[in-house]
Amino acid sequence: MERVVVTGASGFVGSTLVDRLLLEGFEVVGLDNHNTGTPNNLISALKDKNFTFHKIDLKNEIRTLSRHLKNTQRVFHLSANADVRFGAENPFRDFQQNTQVTMDLLACMRENDVKEVVFASTGSIYGESNCIPTPEDAPFPIQTSLYGASKLACEGLIQAFSSTYGFKSTIFRFVSILGPRYSHGHVIDFFRQLTANPKELKVLGNGFQTKSYLHVEDCVQGIIQGHSSQETNLEIFNLGLNETCTVRDSIAWICNEMNLNPKVIYGTDPRGWIGDNPHIHLETSKIKGIGWEPKYSIKESICSTIEYLKGN
Amino acid sequence: MERVVVTGASGFVGSTLVDRLLLEGFEVVGLDNHNTGTPNNLISALKDKNFTFHKIDLKNEIRTLSRHLKNTQRVFHLSANADVRFGAENPFRDFQQNTQVTMDLLACMRENDVKEVVFASTGSIYGESNCIPTPEDAPFPIQTSLYGASKLACEGLIQAFSSTYGFKSTIFRFVSILGPRYSHGHVIDFFRQLTANPKELKVLGNGFQTKSYLHVEDCVQGIIQGHSSQETNLEIFNLGLNETCTVRDSIAWICNEMNLNPKVIYGTDPRGWIGDNPHIHLETSKIKGIGWEPKYSIKESICSTIEYLKGN
Numbered sequence: 001m002e003r004v005v006v007t008g009a010s011g012f013v014g015s016t017l018v019d020r021l022l023l024e025g026f027e028v029v030g031l032d033n034h035n036t037g038t039p040n041n042l043i044s045a046l047k048d049k050n051f052t053f054h055k056i057d058l059k060n061e062i063r064t065l066s067r068h069l070k071n072t073q074r075v076f077h078l079s080a081n082a083d084v085r086f087g088a089e090n091p092f093r094d095f096q097q098n099t100q101v102t103m104d105l106l107a108c109m110r111e112n113d114v115k116e117v118v119f120a121s122t123g124s125i126y127g128e129s130n131c132i133p134t135p136e137d138a139p140f141p142i143q144t145s146l147y148g149a150s151k152l153a154c155e156g157l158i159q160a161f162s163s164t165y166g167f168k169s170t171i172f173r174f175v176s177i178l179g180p181r182y183s184h185g186h187v188i189d190f191f192r193q194l195t196a197n198p199k200e201l202k203v204l205g206n207g208f209q210t211k212s213y214l215h216v217e218d219c220v221q222g223i224i225q226g227h228s229s230q231e232t233n234l235e236i237f238n239l240g241l242n243e244t245c246t247v248r249d250s251i252a253w254i255c256n257e258m259n260l261n262p263k264v265i266y267g268t269d270p271r272g273w274i275g276d277n278p279h280i281h282l283e284t285s286k287i288k289g290i291g292w293e294p295k296y297s298i299k300e301s302i303c304s305t306i307e308y309l310k311g312n
Numbered sequence: 313m314e315r316v317v318v319t320g321a322s323g324f325v326g327s328t329l330v331d332r333l334l335l336e337g338f339e340v341v342g343l344d345n346h347n348t349g350t351p352n353n354l355i356s357a358l359k360d361k362n363f364t365f366h367k368i369d370l371k372n373e374i375r376t377l378s379r380h381l382k383n384t385q386r387v388f389h390l391s392a393n394a395d396v397r398f399g400a401e402n403p404f405r406d407f408q409q410n411t412q413v414t415m416d417l418l419a420c421m422r423e424n425d426v427k428e429v430v431f432a433s434t435g436s437i438y439g440e441s442n443c444i445p446t447p448e449d450a451p452f453p454i455q456t457s458l459y460g461a462s463k464l465a466c467e468g469l470i471q472a473f474s475s476t477y478g479f480k481s482t483i484f485r486f487v488s489i490l491g492p493r494y495s496h497g498h499v500i501d502f503f504r505q506l507t508a509n510p511k512e513l514k515v516l517g518n519g520f521q522t523k524s525y526l527h528v529e530d531c532v533q534g535i536i537q538g539h540s541s542q543e544t545n546l547e548i549f550n551l552g553l554n555e556t557c558t559v560r561d562s563i564a565w566i567c568n569e570m571n572l573n574p575k576v577i578y579g580t581d582p583r584g585w586i587g588d589n590p591h592i593h594l595e596t597s598k599i600k601g602i603g604w605e606p607k608y609s610i611k612e613s614i615c616s617t618i619e620y621l622k623g624n
Contacts, residue, residue: 087472087476088476088477091415091418091419091422091473091476091477092415092419095415095469099411099465100412103403103404103407106403107403107404110403127471136452137451137452138451138452139449139450139451139452140448140449140450140451140452140453141452142471142546142548143467143468143469143471143472143475144471144472144475145472145475145476146469146472146473146476148468148472149465149468149469149471149472150468152464152465152468153411153461153464153465153468153469155455156455156460156461156462156464156465157407157455157458157461157465159439159454159455159456159461160399160455160456160457160458160460160461160587161403161458163454163455163456163457163586163587164399164400164403164457164458164586164587165400165403234454236454274475274476275472275475275476
């Protein structure tokens with residue numbers, strides 16, 4: 001039985017991936033510091049004899065990490081500070097949690113002769129691309145957020161480990177992910193505001209930002225399919241839907257799902273916060289070319305997220 | 313009088329830039345750990361009352377660095393591990409000396425309200441581009457060396473500091489630099505080999521690699537001109553010559569300059585080492601568009617380098 005390690009295992013995407021890998025018959029070792037992930041997400045996984053979990057902060061426990069990597073076939077590296085919004089408050093946060101941890105992890109993997117890595121990157125690394133929908137080989141981007149910069153640095157390291165040490169690497173650049181276990185982002189912010197005050201909703205930015213979202217099941221299916229179809233040392237796949245919605249569209253769907261009709265107060269800026277990319281739409285023909293097809297539309301993803309939030 | 317800080321001030325390019333900045337009338341503070349740079353390069357600068365030098369290892373002395381940044385207008389950040397070749401030996405070296413130092417420097421600059429940075433990046437971040445000559449907005453590259461990855465990470469951080477904190481940043485992507493004070497790379501390797509044994513020269517790779525080189529005076533002129541012409545928050549310039557030579561060409565020029573006719577033994581690989589990019593040729597129409605013109609051909613740069621090495 002193949003042993004795989006999942007970092008960020010208690011997180012939204014990480015825990016959904018853990019469940020799927022167990023279904024596929026892997027022995028799964030989950031690592032998480034429970035900073036943003038929660039043990040609740042692993043309730044079902046923990047009942048599986050093929051799953052073990054270790055609470056570990058990858059920033060500070062590199063020797064412990066090294067022990068957990070022994071006899072491992074590959075690492076699904078999903079642990080990260082995953083919220084682009086608050087990067088400006090502390091310029092070190094994304095760097096330490098994302099870039100430094102990835103550097104340490106790769107070096108640890110090399111020491112333990114673990115040479116396959118699957119990495120959760122982000123469409124944010126395209127910055128504000130002029131090329132929309134944005135393909136994997138879009139013009140060399142300019143970083144517009146510390147979060148994007150931290151993930152770009154991770155990608156560069158992974159690519160260099162592939163060419164220098166023969167790592168087999170798969171990099172997925174996600175749009176925002178929605179669905180059960182979702183825990184941060186604009187849908188939960190709006191849900192919380194409307195739960196506290198059903199009559200009013202304050203929106204960051206002018207609401208005309210066009211965004212793309214992907215359901216977590218489609219995301220995990222993409223990770224499994226993209227990784228297992230890979231024939232070269234290094235592959236990069238965008239993961240997103242070939243549709244966008246405006247923030248205003250999503251507000252209408254959320255309010256409808258919650259049976260509310262609040263007064264909506266928009267900001268005036270085209271961006272909601274520093275580093276907010278007002279137009280996100282990734283070109284996904286590469287991952288579609290290997291047979292991946294998403295099951296959920298953006299509207300369905302948003303509605304299923306609200307349904308999950310209502311019950312939790 | 314404007315006060316500027318130069319990191320890597322005792323290095324090949326750094327010390328040449330220091331001399332030039334003093335000529336331009338700046339108050340210059342030089343920082344270097346003398347790891348690869350040498351005090352000899354600063355003999356003339358140290359006679360100038362507008363120059364001060366501090367020996368400091370930026371990896372370990374961030375509080376001291378912060379003190380040196382007070383009342384500074386801008387930082388020319390040239391300190392780096394600048395040799396792509398030995399990256400594979402220690403995967404942390406480029407990351408620590410280049411990426412982590414740049415992160416610390418930027419955070420320190422922000423603390424001291426120093427918000428202009430000029431950065432020495434590298435054409436290595438284009439990896440093995442299919443687009444030759446390679447423009448600044450070439451397709452999103454794949455990193456092929458730990459050195460390139462470390463510099464890509466620096467660029468991303470600088471760009472993010474520009475968009476997040478309003479830094480004014482200029483990034484220069486160099487080809488290999490030659491000329492007086494040159495201290496590492498294939499020309500000195502060949503020179504040393506031929507000095508030790510004038511009858512034989514061993515070459516890494518098959519010698520058909522096509523490379524571009526730039527004279528350090530042309531490089532420094534490009535830095536000064538590119539930076540001072542800048543009107544936006546962030547500009548990226550390639551710096552190189554619009555010509556290439558093969559390693560075999562450069563061997564012929566070196567041997568001629570040294571009056572030698574050795575037996576040349578080539579390797580069989582198209583690359584000289586892991587991460588060696590066999591075809592480097594940067595598109596430089598952007599920097600030429602602001603009036604920059606190089607004075608030295610590749611042949612002239614190689615010959616002037618040999619002349620310098622003979623005398624030192």
